Amino acid sequence: xxxxxxxxxxxxxxxxxxxxxxxxxxxxxxxxxxxxxxxxxxxxxxxxxxxxxxxxxxxxxxxxxxxxxxxxxxxxxxxxxxxxxxxxxxxxxxxxxxxxxxxxxxxxxxxxxxxxxxxxxxxxxxxxxxxxxxxxxxxxxxxxxxxxxxxxxxxxxxxxxxxxxxxxxxxxxxxxxxxxxxxxxxxxxxxxxxxxxxxxxxxxxxxxxxxxxxxxxxxxxxxxxxxxxxxxxxxxxxxxxxxxxxxxxxxxxxxxxxxxxxxxxxxxxxxxxxxxxxxxxxxxxxxxxxxxxxxxxxxxxxxxxxxxxxxxxxxxxxxxxxxxxxxxxxxxxxxxxxxxxxxxxx
Amino acid sequence: xxxxxxxxxxxxxxxxxxxxxxxxxxxxxxxxxxxxxxxxxxxxxxxxxxxxxxxxxxxxxxxxxxxxxxxxxxxxxxxxxxxxxxxxxxxxxxxxxxxxxxxxxxxxxxxxxxxxxxxxxxxxxxxxxxxxxxxxxxxxxxxxxxxxxxxxxxxxxxxxxxxxxxxxxxxxxxxxxxxxxxxxxxxxxxxxxxxxxxxxxxxxxxxxxxxxxxxxxxxxxxxxxxxxxxxxxxxxxxxxxxxxxxxxxxxxxxxxxxxxxxxxxxxxxxxxxxxxx
Numbered sequence: 309x310x311x312x313x314x315x316x317x318x319x320x321x322x323x324x325x326x327x328x329x330x331x332x333x334x335x336x337x338x339x340x341x342x343x344x345x346x347x348x349x350x351x352x353x354x355x356x357x358x359x360x361x362x363x364x365x366x367x368x369x370x371x372x373x374x375x376x377x378x379x380x381x382x383x384x385x386x387x388x389x390x391x392x393x394x395x396x397x398x399x400x401x402x403x404x405x406x407x408x409x410x411x412x413x414x415x416x417x418x419x420x421x422x423x424x425x426x427x428x429x430x431x432x433x434x435x436x437x438x439x440x441x442x443x444x445x446x447x448x449x450x451x452x453x454x455x456x457x458x459x460x461x462x463x464x465x466x467x468x469x470x471x472x473x474x475x476x477x478x479x480x481x482x483x484x485x486x487x488x489x490x491x492x493x494x495x496x497x498x499x500x501x502x503x504x505x506x507x508x509x510x511x512x513x514x515x516x517x518x519x520x521x522x523x524x525x526x527x528x529x530x531x532x533x534x535x536x537x538x539x540x541x542x543x544x545x546x547x548x549x550x551x552x553x554x555x556x557x558x559x560x561x562x563x564x565x566x567x568x569x570x571x572x573x574x575x576x577x578x579x580x581x582x583x584x585x586x587x588x589x590x591x592x593x594x595x596x597x598x599x600x601x602x603x604x605x606x607x608x609x610x611x612x613x614x615x616x617x618x619x620x621x622x623x624x625x626x627x628x629x630x631x632x633x634x635x636x637x638x639x640x641x642x643x644x645x646x647x648x649x650x651x652x653x654x
Numbered sequence: 655x656x657x658x659x660x661x662x663x664x665x666x667x668x669x670x671x672x673x674x675x676x677x678x679x680x681x682x683x684x685x686x687x688x689x690x691x692x693x694x695x696x697x698x699x700x701x702x703x704x705x706x707x708x709x710x711x712x713x714x715x716x717x718x719x720x721x722x723x724x725x726x727x728x729x730x731x732x733x734x735x736x737x738x739x740x741x742x743x744x745x746x747x748x749x750x751x752x753x754x755x756x757x758x759x760x761x762x763x764x765x766x767x768x769x770x771x772x773x774x775x776x777x778x779x780x781x782x783x784x785x786x787x788x789x790x791x792x793x794x795x796x797x798x799x800x801x802x803x804x805x806x807x808x809x810x811x812x813x814x815x816x817x818x819x820x821x822x823x824x825x826x827x828x829x830x831x832x833x834x835x836x837x838x839x840x841x842x843x844x845x846x847x848x849x850x851x852x853x854x855x856x857x858x859x860x861x862x863x864x865x866x867x868x869x870x871x872x873x874x875x876x877x878x879x880x881x882x883x884x885x886x887x888x889x890x891x892x893x894x895x896x897x898x899x900x901x902x903x904x905x906x907x908x909x910x911x912x913x914x915x916x917x918x919x920x921x922x923x924x925x926x927x928x929x930x931x
Contacts, residue, residue: 379837380836381834393831393849404832407845
């Protein structure tokens with residue numbers, strides 16, 4: 309189990325981490341999700357021992373990591389750009405952690421063969437990193453990090469430098485690997501799909517602070533604040549009048565969700581996800597008049613961009629394939645938007 | 655406007671190309687090939703036997719030994735200093751970093767004669783530490799230590815200057831990976847850093863060796879020109895020349911030229927490996 313308490317790290321006047329506290333349960337797979345500069349990589353590097361915090365502490369299984377140097381921690385770290393040893397082949401890269409520990413040759417060989425089989429690169433043992441594809445290098449970096457049986461696995465943007473298809477493959481592979489070996493794992497990403505697909509729990513970070521921690525579905529369904537709402541996918545943000553648990557947006561009225569913390573003031577912003585809108589050709593009570601600007605097919609359905617003249621704003625609605633096909637919308641058409649759900653944040 | 659052929663924009667007329675090539679080749683011929691030929695021509699003017707006699711003269715052999723000995727001490731010192739300086743400058747930001755970077759170039763900027771005089775001023779009979787040293791029976795000026803000091807001074811930028819840009823370009827991620835994987839500082843250096851920089855280091859060593867063997871000015875000031883004892887190859891050439899023994903002077907000089915040509919070939923070969931790494 310990893311416990312982080314009040315961790316603070318400054319670079320000059322910039323707070324990379326500002327009083328961050330976090331727990332990662334043993335055997336868990338946690339994603340640190342946030343935009344660049346949010347402090348997620350700094351947190352990972354402090355856990356690995358490559359940076360020293362200015363304040364606060366990090367404990368691994370109850371032992372303060374500050375008492376151990378990076379080489380004593382036995383932490384597996386996978387770098388964003390792999391950082392494979394360019395002069396060593398796949399076999400020797402994986403063997404490195406065992407060689408510096410002066411393990412007997414037979415043990416080294418057995419462990420390397422086991423890992424090479426795990427990453428399915430048996431035929432490429434004697435290739436140099438420069439002779440491998442990006443996805444293969446990534447897997448070698450992972451095997452190298454696992455060689456000395458680390459207590460924790462840390463991954464920094466592990467799929468960042470790969471093309472989309474390889475990325476999707478490796479995500480699934482990493483998740484299956486974790487389900488097999490149950491190693492406590494923390495990985496850093498700026499990609500919410502990646503975080504949601506791979507992790508048990510997601511830690512959303514912004515400007516050196518943690519905004520929210522929770523299961524992927526939880527964080528997505530119940531964002532703690534407007535930052536999390538905006539960061540996790542597209543959202544329509546509209547000005548509204550708020551009263552009696554309802555929001556009035558132009559002519560439209562929508563009931564606000566129950567988990568709403570809202571002060572007394574009557575104007576505010578409401579947040580509506582594209583899939584929380586419905587489109588109809590005929591007017592209905594509480595619907596907004598809009599015009600279709602553009603229809604784009606996406607993998608999961610149709611993306612409809614709309615202009616709402618009464619609000620002077622653009623909105624986006626996502627429809628699934630059946631609904632999209634049933635409507636057969638064309639750009640330039642006049643339609644009516646009903647809002648199924650809206651959120652406000654204090 | 656009448657269209658001109660597209661070639662005109664990217665290709666110079668043939669006569670300009672020929673002229674530029676001729677000028678370059680002419681300079682190389684006049685200032686490199688002709689003098690080179692003259693050195694070997696003069697060295698063998700009185701036949702192979704006379705050449706053999708000049709280079710196997712005891713004073714000449716002693717100069718060869720001293721030249722190699724001075725290089726054999728100065729070059730390892732430079733490797734240690736060069737790797738340490740490059741490591742410090744490429745990896746850390748510390749106060750005085752840019753000053754150190756500038757000072758490394760000093761021996762290239764200052765005349766070698768001045769370098770030699772500084773050592774005389776420090777270690778000579780009338781120098782600052784000289785009297786104390788001679789009271790303890792240590793001779794620096796007009797002896798091997800002075801020659802090694804002067805040689806080390808004029809050569810110390812070579813290894814560092816070769817390694818700093820290389821190490822800056824390679825970054826420190828592999829070293830970080832090694833440390834997290836459990837390597838000690840020394841293991842990281844031997845197993846990761848050294849293999850990464852070995853060709854650049856070798857290139858610096860070749861430059862450094864060539865300069866160490868060819869150095870004249872600084873060594874001339876501190877050596878005292880004692881024939882058979884404190885004469886290096888370049889100094890021996892000068893003595894022979896001043897004594898009007900031209901053929902012998904050029905015979906010994908041709909040894910230096912061979913060393914220089916060998917280092918040029920080594921540089922070409924190693925430079926390719928540096929680029930590949």
